Amino acid sequence: MVGQAAMKTMEPLQLTFWRWVLAAVPLLVLAHAVERPDWRAVLRRWPVLLLLSSLGMSGYTLLLYSALQHTSALNASLVTAANPALIMVLAVVLLRDRPRPLSWVGIGLGLLGVLLVLTGGELQRLLTFSISKGELLILGAITVWGLYTIIARRLSIPAISSTAVQVAMAAVVLSPLALVAGAGLPRTPSEGWSLAFIALFPSLGSYLLWNLALKRTTAANAGNYLNLIAVFTAVITVALGQPISVPQVIGGVLVISGVLLTSAGGKAPQRPRSSKSTSSPPSPSPAAEFRPR
Numbered sequence: 001m002v003g004q005a006a007m008k009t010m011e012p013l014q015l016t017f018w019r020w021v022l023a024a025v026p027l028l029v030l031a032h033a034v035e036r037p038d039w040r041a042v043l044r045r046w047p048v049l050l051l052l053s054s055l056g057m058s059g060y061t062l063l064l065y066s067a068l069q070h071t072s073a074l075n076a077s078l079v080t081a082a083n084p085a086l087i088m089v090l091a092v093v094l095l096r097d098r099p100r101p102l103s104w105v106g107i108g109l110g111l112l113g114v115l116l117v118l119t120g121g122e123l124q125r126l127l128t129f130s131i132s133k134g135e136l137l138i139l140g141a142i143t144v145w146g147l148y149t150i151i152a153r154r155l156s157i158p159a160i161s162s163t164a165v166q167v168a169m170a171a172v173v174l175s176p177l178a179l180v181a182g183a184g185l186p187r188t189p190s191e192g193w194s195l196a197f198i199a200l201f202p203s204l205g206s207y208l209l210w211n212l213a214l215k216r217t218t219a220a221n222a223g224n225y226l227n228l229i230a231v232f233t234a235v236i237t238v239a240l241g242q243p244i245s246v247p248q249v250i251g252g253v254l255v256i257s258g259v260l261l262t263s264a265g266g267k268a269p270q271r272p273r274s275s276k277s278t279s280s281p282p283s284p285s286p287a288a289e290f291r292p293r
Contacts, residue, residue, distance in 0.1 A: 010195075011181070012062050012065035012066045012069070013062065015065055015195065016065060017174045017178040018186075018199070019195065019199045019203045020171040020203065024164070027160070027167050027168075027208070030164070031158070031160040031161040031163075035158040037157075039161075042165060043165070046165075048155060049157075053165075053166040053173070055144050055145075056144070056145065056207070057166055057167060057169070058170050059144045060141050060148065063141035066137050067135075067137035067138045070133045070134030071134025071135055071138065080141075080226075081115065084107055084223040084225075086143065086146045086223075087149050087222075090149075090219075091218065095150060095153075095154070097218065102262075105261055106258040106260070106261030107258065109254050109258035109261065110258030113253070113255035114255060116248065116251030117252060119247075121245060121246070121250075121251075146223070149210075149214065150219050152214050153214045153218070153219045159211040160208060160211075163208050163211045166207075167203070225259055228255060
């Protein structure tokens with residue numbers, strides 16, 4: 001919501017560039033203080049870190065902010081609701097994951113719940129949905145985010161250090177473009193506060209927590225938690241004094257149920273240990289090149 005408000009007075013490149021400039025130094029300091037990484041070893045992985053930075057930091061945010069200039073918040077949210085399913089499909093195709101049927105049921109419940117929350121139970125509003133430039137940009141954004149999630153899941157670098165380097169790379173890579181485009185600092189207090197909020201919470205908070213989560217769960221399971229965004233938005237709306245409808249409550253329950261089902265369905269079955277195993281070593285995963293050597 002803050003991002004869409006900021007787009008009324010700021011350009012996508014301007015907002016993207018400054019959010020990463022402001023987030024880079026705090027993240028690097030935090031990474032050094034908490035993880036104490038071997039920075040030389042981290043920087044040896046610069047090709048994949050640059051790829052992740054281009055996808056998740058530069059590409060995704062530029063596409064998202066550009067889309068918000070051409071579509072409504074409802075339409076953007078409806079397209080984004082397909083993100084968990086897209087991530088699961090990408091995991092199947094690229095990582096050869098084999099989600100259990102329960103995971104697919106969870107994805108379906110989550111999608112239905114999101115649609116109920118966003119439409120207030122008036123599903124006929126979906127009939128007015130049309131694909132325009134804004135929706136195409138959102139489709140591009142969630143595809144880029146899905147690829148980012150898949151690659152980041154396989155990266156064996158401490159999460160805070162990885163995020164910090166990606167953010168710093170985005171700030172450096174976008175600098176020439178920002179200079180040519182004249183992407184200066186915000187000119188009004190409202191723009192400044194919007195930028196500060198985005199740099200602190202979506203930049204420092206969400207990206208860092210997302211990469212930490214990817215170290216502990218599958219890409220498909222993490223993706224389904226994105227459906228909770230619609231539920232949290234409804235909760236914030238109620239906290240601000242706006243009424244909430246029964247369909248939105250039901251939708252929230254469906255989303256949470258879908259998350260729980262996907263989490264349960266994504267757990268790998270435990271295999272009995274055998275001291276006389278004759279099985280051959282597992283073949284390397286498609287993303288093995290992302291692991292440090």
